Amino acid sequence: MKRFLFTVAILALITTTAYPCFDTYLFLKRGSMVYPFRSLVFELNGEYSINSLSLPGEDTFLSMGSIYYGLAQNFSLQFTLGSDEKVRNEFKIDYYGISGVYNLYSTLTGSYTLDLIFAHRGKLNEKSNEFEISIPNIFRASNFTYVIHPTASYGLESKEFTLGAHAGIFYTFNEIGIIGVGAEYASVHSSSYAGQRLTKSEYSTSVFFGARIGERFYLQNEIAKGLANSRDIGFAITAKVIL
Template structure:
């Protein structure tokens, strides 16, 4: 159960291993595939306040990822980090592999559809988990709309969870992006196990990202849980790209 709980994180930019909110890709108006022969590294940290009146329940996680664009339609992911834990329990206990393939892109760049898949190994929990998703991204006049259905599976437990991420973003002079997002995850793997769609976890977030140097990006998120979720949380991602051509 730990992986799915980790995948819920606070909301959107890094929800699950395969994040669908990416400042660099949004500003470039690309699908969720990195350009051919482009190597990208990012580091992500998140702090979650589960109960405002109980600091002992606070949790955090850290992850590191490397992305590589094979060609214009396929990119690969290798990453690892600490799953969501209490402040005194930090440990690197997960590694993951993933891939993103662009299924469809309109010639004018107004719409893209990708297939994303990842496999996560949690050493402490001795669990292997799978995540499959299909982000739909629409671009128009500096606006980006994301609709991203997600399925998460733990084969050893026969546990399946469904959800979706949504976001609306505005680009500022091709150097920054801000927006709002929302997430729903079925409660089969949440705090009201067994109720599935009826009582799922929901959250909303505010997002801001910017290019702060050549090939260097930062993005921040503040998220508020709405139902069956934590009170609120903060997340930051730093990303650096290298053109290998």
């Protein structure tokens, strides 16, 4: 445990984020980001962001429902529908997303996995398309899980190209719970057509708690703190049911 607390302290000093991706269900299974073959999983999540403590009217909220299905031993799909981030009184179901995860490599012991994720996000009532590709690297040693997840996305209409990365360290206890810290970085690079080559980079950091409740229910919470050009404070909760 001393080793874990020391590692957390180092990470908090040298890295930063908001809402890095992590999955209690998959981490407890000690697999890759691919959902098991023929498994069907439903997920509901919500995020509340206090963008500025001095401006409560600018608080934003999002809520999404997702279905995951394992199509093959090394490939799974995710479909999402919900409301993307907006002020509370504008909440409406207007967002969709679809993504596929393919496992490129896994060691026989499960100590390392490398996946490829391709995702498309859009709006139901307006022309808005964003494409993202990412490569999550997951390392495991004893009860520790280490994640390094570089991402790249492109907005078809906005012409914005964004580079980013998630990183995190997680500790599994009693095979039913996880605690960890994460970090996220994002830098938006725009084309000359969009008029700006580089915008301000965003940094934030998060604390995670997740647990399995019974045989089929998983719950995780996240508290995020923006460090630069990000929200002041954010909260997220995710519930997952194995169908």
